[in-house]
Amino acid sequence: MASRHGQKKVKEEAPELVKAREERESAILKDYLGLKETLKEVIDSQKRDNDALKVTTALLRKSPDYYTVWNVRRTILKEGFLDSADDDTANQIYTNELDFVQENLKLNPKSYWMWNHRRWCLEHMSQPRWDRELGMVNKFLEIDSRNFHGWDYRRYIIRQLDLVDKEASDNVLDRAQAEFDFTTSKIHKNFSNYSAWHNRSTLLGKLAEAMTEEEKQSIVDNEFDLVKNAIYTDPEDQSAWLYDLWLIGREQKSISVLGASVISFHPLEIVVAFDQTVKLRNAFTVSTRLEHVAVPLEGEWKATGSDASLGSVWIFQQAPGAVYGPTVEVLFFTEDVCAVRAGSTLQSAVCFELETLNQDLNEISGQLTRLVVGKNLMFDVTKRIGPVAGPDGTIETQPSSSKHLVTSLTSSESLxxxxxxxxxxxxxxxxxxxxxxxxxxxxxxxxxxxxxxxxxxxxxxxxxxxxxxxxxxxxxxxxxxxxxxxxxxxxxxxxxxxxxxxxxxxxxxxRFPEIEFAPEQPRGLDLTMRGLTHIPTSSYFIHLHSLNLDSNAIKSTRFLRNLLNVRRVNLSNNLIERLEGVQHAPSLEFLNLENNMIAKWEDVVAGFVFWREGKLARTGCSVKVLLGLNPVIENEGGENVLEQRWEDVGEVGIEIQWKSNELLLAEQEELEQQLQGAKDDGGEQGSFKMDGSRRVSTTVVEFAS
CATH class of the missing domain: 1.25.40.10 (Tetratricopeptide repeat domain)
Incomplete structure (x- = not known):
């Protein structure tokens, strides 16, 4: 007899019970589908009567999260009942709706749509009973103190009550204290009540506004005692830890401008680099001096990469026909820059004065490498020190000192x-x-x-x-x-x-707001075998000529779009699945992608589909790409098939090497041994060359003079 140890016992139902249950479920489903069809008829016929309202009532009792029905119900109420109702009648309709929602909330207290419908009713009533609502939500939080829908609704009710008492600040403050005490009671009952901790953080800031520094310090000490009690009770629960981090606080990070540089003269192009991704609220002002008169220089700012609206590296390109003098000036203010990372701001206005006379424009060829200023980015500029006049003519002064965050409630003049x-x-x-x-x-x-x-x-x-x-x-x-x-x-x-x-x-x-590059900068950087999964701040590498990232865990090549000066990049032995961003690396000459995870032909071509529109096509530069030991070679039929397919791409200035360097060296050694053996046997020495690569185009496109 087979053992039943460890098997879940299943109670077998009598056939007649199973049949009865299936018939009930079938009847319920049939009734529900019938109601949906009736609702469709109501929508199509635009009925706005009691029968139409009853259909929504029946459906919502069966499926309270069916948000479309709530929308239809509001339309029926507005157009069929409320538009012609006086205040008393309208208030009674809204009250009936509140009762209907409250009944359904008992069945599903975590339905977004029911809480939303309740707000709609209250906001359209002439005399909503906010105090009654507070009592109602209290009952729901007694049943489930972690219902975040209830907590969110509670904060909404408190905001409405505060608006009613906006002229009575004492009432608002007393209410905040009462809410703070309410969170205390809920936290003592259950330390794992994240909603209560969160509500507490919003209330403390309001209460602290009316406190002295001594009172703030006292309440901070009490909060640390409370949170440590929770943490030591259950160190695996995240609620108290997150509150602890909020209490400790994080000092605001500033946006740093790494520098600016002229990178091209035909047309004039200026690059400005930041230490993080930013958006521009207002385009930076670029001006030039012609006959000792400052003249705005027309042009457009775009970020590198596929999304030109945000990035850490921004390039200005002058409008066709614009004329510039021996210097250009880039000026932007704190409100012009918006950080993608929450909390980061630009601390002060920035002005760069860039020289354009250090280059013999008659000798500049189509090669971008001749256009790139060869120094460190920060040392291609003279940063003007001193106050900068704002758009309204006022002077933006630098703060003499800044307070440092100690906790989320306190700060200090020193660290x-x-x-x-x-x-x-x-x-x-x-x-x-x-x-x-x-x-x-x-x-x-x-x-x-x-x-x-x-x-x-x-x-x-x-x-x-x-x-x-x-x-x-x-x-x-x-x-x-x-x-x-x-x-x-x-x-x-x-x-x-x-x-x-x-x-x-x-x-x-x-801890100064501005990050600056060190005076002595390397031309190359070796970051092999560091376990990197990505490049967090690729704008740091904008001045590099070579970058070795061999044997990491990098998954994307998009960071290449910010490496305006890089010539050689080694990304062999990583986890890259798709070639991207290369069309925005204008100086790139060599890219090693051997032994990655590129599996499809489309993922190879993807890196070059915009090649003709990119910088490489305009300057006539070419790049050698090593793709050996990637799955694409076997998946697509081998090197020969890929070489034939690559011819269809057209002349884009790219040399693809499909075989790995190791394999090429092994084949070369084998050939040399064969040649040496033939020579030892008295035969003639042959002339063989195995490079495993294919030059697609050597076309050079130069700038028009």
Whole structure:
């Protein structure tokens, strides 16, 4: 007899019971489908009577999340009942709707559409009972204190009550205190109530506005005690940890302008680079001096890459026929730049004065490499120091000092308070990690706090290096204990490694808003075997001539679009599946993509489909691409088939090498041995050449004079 150990027991139903249940379900489905058909007739006929309203009532009782029915119901109410109703009648209709929604909420209290319909009713009533609504939502939160729909609706009701009392600030403040106490009671009942923690953070800011510094410090201390009690009770729950991070706060990051440079003279092109992705609210002003008179220079700003509306590298190209003098000036203000990353702002207006007389324009050929200024980006410019007049003529002054965030509620004139808090919290988290060494949340918070501490010290100090090393180790530990979120930790580790490996490029700006390149810049950078999954800030590499990224885990080549000066890039032994961004790398001459994961012909061609429109086509440059050991070779029928298909692409100035360098060297050695053997046998020495590559075009396109 077979063992039933470990098998789930299933109670067998009598055939007559199964048949009865199936008949009931069939009848329910038939009734539901019939109601849907009737609703369609209501919509088509534009009925606005009680019968039409009853159809929506019946459907919503069966399916309260059917948002289309809620929309139809509102239309029926507005056009069939409310348009001709007086205030008393209209209020009674809305009250009936509130009762109807409340009944359905008991069945499904987490329905967006029912809470939304309730708001619609209240906002159209002449005298809504906001206090009654607060009592109603209290009952729902008693049933389920973690219902975020209820919490969101509660905040909405409080906002409406505050609007009613906008002239009575004491009432508003008392209400905020009452809500704060309400969150306290809910948190004490369940520390894992994220909605209560979140609501608490929104209320504290409001309460702190009326507090003295001593009162703020007292409430901050109490909050840290509360959150630590929650964390030590359940260190795996994220709610208290997220509140802890909010309480500690993060200082606002500024947008840094890495520099500006003239990169082309026919037409005039100017590049401005930032340390992060930005959008332009207003186009930067470009002007030139003609006969000692400042004249605006017409042209267009575009970001590199497929989306010209955002990027970290922006290029200005003059309008056809525009004339410029010996210098051009680029000017932009804080409100002209908007960061994609929330919280980042440009700290002050920036002005660059760029010389255009250092080049003999008669000698400039079509090769872009002759056009690119050969120095570091920051040293191609003279940054004008001093106040800059704004659009209204006023002078934008630099702040003499800035306050540093200590917690989300307090700040200090110096960094001492911030450092003291971070060190205290780091010590506390370390203690918890000793107790719970494999708990992911304390490790994540420790990494975040260490990163914040690193912002307070010199980036080239030994302490910064120790922090970087520890943060990288923490990410590696997180990868091992939480493999489901491996990619997130790998990306964070990549950012940390990138910051550490690019320290030589960045000047020790400590905590100044502006990041600057170091005086001495390398022409090449070797980042092999660093475990990088992407290039976080590719604008840092805008001045490089060569970049070696061999043996990493990089998945995309889109970062190439920002490497305006790069000649040689090695991306062999990575995880790249598609060739992208190459048409925006104007100086590229050699690209190694051997042993990646490019599997389809379309993913090869994708990198060159805009070649003729890109910089390489205009300048006549060519690039050699190594694609050996990619799956595309076998998938598409081998090197010979790919060579024939490549001819169909046309003359685009690209040399493709399908075989790997290792294979070519092995074949060359074998041929040399055969030749040597033939010579030893008395035969004639032949002349053979095996390069495994195919030149598609050597056409050179020069600028018109």
């Amino acid at each position: 001492e308070g911030r450092v003291e808090l971070l060190q205290r919290e780091i010590a506390s988290v370390r203690e918890l990690i000793e107790i719970e060494p494999d708990c992911k949340w304390p490790i994540q918070i420790l990494s975040t706090l260490l990163s914040e501490l690193r912002e307070t010290v010199s980036i080239h100090s030994m302490q910064a290096k120790e922090i970087d090393d520890e943060c990288i180790e923490l990410q590696e530990k997180l990868i091992s204990i939480d493999p489901l979120r491996q990619e997130r930790y790998e990306d964070r580790r990549t950012q940390l490694v990138f910051d550490r490996e690019t320290l030589s490029i960045i000047k020790d700006s400590k």
